[in-house]
Amino acid sequence: MTLTHAWLALHAVAGREIAKFVRQYGRLLSSLVRPSLWLIVFAAGFQNVFGVAIIPPYDSYIEYRVYIAPGLLGMVLLFNGMQSSLSMVYDREMGMMRLLLTAPLPRWYLLFCKLMAGTVLSVLQAYAFLAIAALFEVGIPLAGWLTVLPALFAGGLMLGALGLLLSVYIKQLENFAGTMNFVIFPMFFVSSALYPLWKLRESGAEIVWQLASLNPFTHAVELIRFALYGQFNLTACLVVIGSALTFFVAAVLGYDPGRGLLRRSGRPA
Amino acid sequence: MAEQPLLDVEQVSKSYGPRKALDGVSLQVGRGEFVALLGPNGAGKSTLFQLLSGLFVADGGSIRIGGLDLRTHMTAALARLGVVFQQPTLDxxxxxxxxxxxxxxxxxxxxxxxxxxxxxxxxxxxxxxxxxxxxxxxxxxxxxxxxxxxxxxxxPEVLLMDEATVGLDFASRRQLLDDVHALVASRGVGVLWASHLVDEAEGADRVVVLHLGHVLFTGTPAELVAHCGAADLAAAFLQLTAGGGRHAA
Structure with missing residues (x-):
């Protein structure tokens, strides 16, 4: 694989994903409406219910909408990661996946191209939401727009890789709703996106607290939360990068014609 | 064939659980050669094409494209291959x-x-x-x-056409076939054309009959007719695939 070939292939895959995204106005709209509703409606309704103590990275008491903004950025990445999974399943059903997988490039690289394309879209959508959030005074410093970029990218990669992995196991588009129920919702709710973890522990939900502490999505949200305020959360970063690598390697093995699920099922890619 | 075949399939086998989809399949396609892979539904044509295009890995045997082993030189071998899939794959x-x-x-x-x-x-x-x-x-x-x-x-040096005429009307089918024959003549591309429609094999240089995962016959269309003592190619194909035995020519 030459560098030029690698770049052209990335251009092909990412270009197609971005062109598809631009055509689907509804997708951009729904990716923004969903977290915006949470920010405007949910946060307003719960404004006085939660007493949020001073916890890092915050250095004073904060309003609830300020607290959930990083979690909602994570939500944008999470939904788009799953959307990438849906795109893989769709391509498999439509036959485009065969075209991709018969290209003269290592399979891991072809999947990496898909992952990068999805991640770029995730980050773009996250910034679009950040712009909306700014209108509602969520108190993100201007420098935070820049410092959050690596965190959004790492989170997007991790959740995109999870989407890739899931696409190995989702056989039909019809099964996608199941993924929503069993992956997106538990991942989002059993995390620090909507409430700080100490709240869970304080309320006696010990198992939920432990699960939330282990949830890679929690770490993606915390990485974003710290990065928005120019701080670096090493633990979160290690968990996010480690999870991204694990999910991606598992997805590559899943798509390996000699080893993965495809071999056992006898189902074409 | 004096020179090395562009596509060389040797004793390829593939099973899905207990079901043997391909069992010791061998075939060759030379430069400027149009080889028709004839087989009824379920013969194993699609499985063979999935192996040839690297979507699956064979359990046994070897596949060489332009002299390159698909197992050890996958990307270089795929670069020499063009594929038209049975399922439409246009965006x-x-x-x-x-x-x-x-x-x-x-x-x-x-x-x-x-x-x-x-x-x-x-x-x-x-x-x-x-x-x-x-x-x-x-x-x-x-x-x-x-x-x-x-x-x-x-x-590409080798072109795989996997039941590419499925769903086309007669005129479109004929035109596609003519286009591919012209390509073989003008560029020396080696073509493996899979079909269950016998008339598409009439102009082929050689015919490989695949049935229940086995190659039943390899030879020219005329040799196939003579081998079966049939009136024409369609009758020969029907006669050959009525049972499951192995033959070779």
Whole structure:
């Protein structure tokens, strides 16, 4: 694989994903409406219910909408990661996946191209939401727009890789709703996106607290939360990068014609 | 064949659980040769094509494309291969040229070289004027032509046509077949054409009959007719695939 070939292939895959995204106005709209509703409606309704103590990275008491903004950025990445999974399943059903997988490039690289394309879209959508959030005074410093970029990218990669992995196991588009129920919702709710973890522990939900502490999505949200305020959360970063690598390697093995699920099922890619 | 075959399949086997989809399949395609792979539904043609295009790995045997072993030199071997899949694989929302550009980039062709190759292939198939139209706007026959043009953009040595005429009317079927025969004559491409329609094998240099995962016969269409003592190719094919025995010529 030459560098030029690698770049052209990335251009092909990412270009197609971005062109598809631009055509689907509804997708951009729904990716923004969903977290915006949470920010405007949910946060307003719960404004006085939660007493949020001073916890890092915050250095004073904060309003609830300020607290959930990083979690909602994570939500944008999470939904788009799953959307990438849906795109893989769709391509498999439509036959485009065969075209991709018969290209003269290592399979891991072809999947990496898909992952990068999805991640770029995730980050773009996250910034679009950040712009909306700014209108509602969520108190993100201007420098935070820049410092959050690596965190959004790492989170997007991790959740995109999870989407890739899931696409190995989702056989039909019809099964996608199941993924929503069993992956997106538990991942989002059993995390620090909507409430700080100490709240869970304080309320006696010990198992939920432990699960939330282990949830890679929690770490993606915390990485974003710290990065928005120019701080670096090493633990979160290690968990996010480690999870991204694990999910991606598992997805590559899943798509390996000699080893993965495809071999056992006898189902074409 | 004096020179090394462009496509060399030796004793290839593939099982899905207890079911043996292919059992010791061997076939060769030489330069400038049109080989028809005939087999009824369920013969194992699609499985063989999935192995040839690297989507699956064979349990046993070897596949060499342009002398390169697919197992050990997968990417270099795939670069020499063009495939038209049985299932349509165009992105219908993209334009005709954009579909070809996507494929060209995946094969490492960009810039002016890619444009020239795309223009040449579309012009050869009479589709130059429709290059900017969305693929969705084309008829079934023209969509297949675009897929053929796409498979040729990177100038492969071997072309796999996996039941490419499925769903086409007679005229479109005949035209696609003629296009591929012309390609064999003009460029020396080796073609493996899978079909269950016997008339598509009549002009082939050789016929390989696959049935229940076994090769029953390899030879010219005339040899197949003579081998079975049948009146024509269709009768010979029916006679041969009525049972499950092994023959060779």
């Amino acid at each position: 219908l929302d993209l334009g005709v040229a954009a579909n070809l550009r996507y494929h060209a980039r995946l094969h490492g062709l960009g810039g002016r070289h890619a444009r020239e190759r795309i223009d040449a292939e579309l012009a050869r198939l009479g589709l130059a004027e429709r290059a900017q139209e969305p693929a969705r706007a084309l008829s079934g026959g023209n969509r297949r032509k675009v897929e053929l043009a796409r498979a040729l953009v990177h100038q």
